Amino acid sequence: MKVIYLDENATATPSRVASEMASEWLRGPAANASSVHSRGRRARGAIEESRRHIAASLGVSSRHLTFTSGATEALHTLIGGVLSSGDHVLVSAVEHPAVWGALEGVGAEVEVIPVDAEGRVNPTHFGERCRESTKLAIMMAAQNEIGTIYPVRAIASQLGQVPLLVDAVQAYGKVKINLEETGATFAVISGHKIGAPQGAGVIWARGGAPFQPLLRGGAQERGRRAGTENVAAIVGLGVAAKHLESRLAKMKALRPLREELRGMIKQFGAQRAWALGAFTAVSSESDLTPSWLVHGQLPNTLAVLTPQQPGDLLLQRLDLAGFCLSSGSACSSGALEPSPVVRALGRSEDESSKLLRVSMGVETDPSDIEQLIAHLDELI
Ligand SMILES: Cc1ncc(COP(=O)(O)O)c(C=O)c1O
Structure with missing residues (x-):
């Protein structure tokens, strides 16, 4: 696999x-x-x-x-x-x-x-x-x-x-x-x-x-x-x-893929999944060469909340299907704790344990994301 x-x-x-x-x-x-x-x-x-x-x-x-x-x-x-x-x-x-x-x-x-x-x-x-x-x-x-x-x-x-x-x-x-x-x-x-x-x-x-x-x-x-x-x-x-320059160029190339993923998550409907943050679009070139004066978004990262699915269960199922992703932070027992970051955004403890973080890299290609979406569609 x-x-x-x-x-x-x-x-x-x-x-x-x-x-x-x-x-x-x-x-x-x-x-x-x-x-x-x-x-x-x-x-x-x-x-x-x-x-x-x-x-x-x-x-x-x-x-x-x-x-x-x-x-x-x-x-x-x-x-x-x-x-x-x-x-x-x-x-x-x-x-x-x-x-x-x-x-x-x-x-x-x-x-x-x-x-x-x-x-x-x-x-x-x-x-x-x-x-x-x-x-x-x-x-x-x-x-x-x-x-x-x-x-x-x-x-x-x-x-x-x-x-x-x-x-x-x-x-x-x-x-x-x-x-x-x-x-x-x-x-x-x-x-x-x-x-x-x-x-x-x-x-x-x-x-x-x-x-x-x-x-x-x-x-x-x-x-x-x-x-x-x-x-x-x-x-x-x-x-x-x-x-580093060549790495940055490859990261830049991930921007459309992230946006595609964001669009697909949106199509699931808020009952099933949504991307965190209303401004999460990596919309302009300036996000990739930040001025550090305004907020922006990394080209490779998308945080998704899955309201009906505990993050750890979803992660395990994705793992069985061959996908390595993260959710919140692992505690000493290896179990997942609610994400303090999502809590800081004002979300409930329950919602904070339903985070799925997709972070792409220089070798991620569009078919990886298509397969992820297909599995998510089935699982959530
Ligand atoms: C934002 C941030 N700070 C610090 C660290 C810790 O880095 P290291 O693994 O090199 O100790 C990490 C690693 O996850 C990180 O993401």
Whole structure:
């Protein structure tokens, strides 16, 4: 049975060139990038080359990038490394669980910025809620479940001196993003969302903005992140970043397919299924090269609510038919919990457990979507 993978926001289909280069490093010869001998220097050189490719793809200086094991670690590092107990922090209601987890350990006063029924924020809410004790604001560039692109630049301009942390994990590799232009002070990305191997992420700090390291005890990454670097994953990320333009072109080509899918879901009728958010059309070129001043939509993501079908049951049935998709977030038992993101849109707990996320990738073709629709038609 052919498996149709439509869970690219969870982890992207590996890029062939990135995997090949990463595998070469995994095969050896042995090399620790901190060693001063020739092999160590070669590994160091490969890491620095990756850093340059990633910096170029993000429009920033490579000196301001720090490698981590992924975006979860990057978020924990920045949140714990910028905030102290008692500080005030503004956080959008739709952030990734990694953000909430990192905030738990800090003891800061967390003020949640709500979203409307379509998942949009009002940038002025950030400005209005800033006070002297506000030390950080957190807003993602694009939402992993509903695909909304957020006006991070408009938000940054509301914040004055308060630094903005942008989780750019889902935007990177799907739409053009120049971090300098977002107005953010800090940003994070993750390699496995753009076709690199799992196990490498990046922190960007504007102008080398300070933060306390989470992992200490080694001089790696200029003392900002101790621990032996994952050379293979970093090299893979560098290669994926080097080829980012071609990935972006393929993502752009998904726009009509997403719109077709949206149209087909509409034909099911609201009793059976509907796409979340009235403005979910990826209607213009500007959605693919966002200004970061207004809301937009990722070209590959469509969140669908299925009022008569519990998400986990539908997912299982689709899985049996060969489709890999996601719904809400899995809890420790593997069961599905209502999506906090859909809850933040003002939907009931019941509705929030009926989410089906379709996230397409560079290898998705129209027949995959046609088959999905045919199965959905049967199942719901
Ligand atoms: C928006 C967002 N932030 C952070 C993360 C965490 O990334 P990582 O898997 O690299 O830890 C994810 C991954 O699902 C994500 O979608």
